Amino acid sequence: VGFTATSPATAKPYKAAEIYSKQTYKYGRYEIRMRVAKGSGVLSTFFTYKNGSEQPGTFWEEIDIEIFGKNNATQWQSNVIIGTNRPTTKTEGVHTTPFSMGDGYHTYVLEWTPNYIAWYVDGTQTRRITGG
Incomplete structure (x- = not known):
């Protein structure tokens, strides 16, 4: 099966960054200013993630x-995904x-x-969940 492009692909002026650590961290205060x-269709994220979570049978x-x-x-x-x-x-x-959070830098x-x-935005707590 072949694919024919009807218009040439062009690069977009988007930039992104990822910080990745081989060190495992658990409890703490994680803060970013961004x-x-x-x-539409754009998502800016800041999250913690356990390596290997995408593997079957892994928590x-x-x-x-x-x-x-x-x-x-x-x-x-705000979200927690577990299981x-x-x-x-x-x-x-x-x-x-x-x-608009896109008009300037904010602290998350x-x-x-x-x-x-x-979860906090600019020092104001927006949500808190309790439990194990």
Whole structure:
């Protein structure tokens, strides 16, 4: 089966970064200062992830901040994904800000302790979940 392009592909002026560590970290305060991208279909993220979580039978562990580029980048999602069965357990929460997170730099924080996980934007706690 062949593929014929009807128009030439062009590079987009998008930039991205990833910080990856071979060191395992658990509880703590994870903080980033970033300016997110605006636009439909664009997602700017900051998350923790356990290596190998995508493997069958492995316990998936992930804590997310996901900023949606749509709607002028005024909405974001906090989430914890855990479990060994697919689909995994998710605790999604969607939040709206009174400003565009793409108009400037903002500070996002994940605070993970043995008793709770909390999410902050610019020093204001937006969500907290408690439990194991």
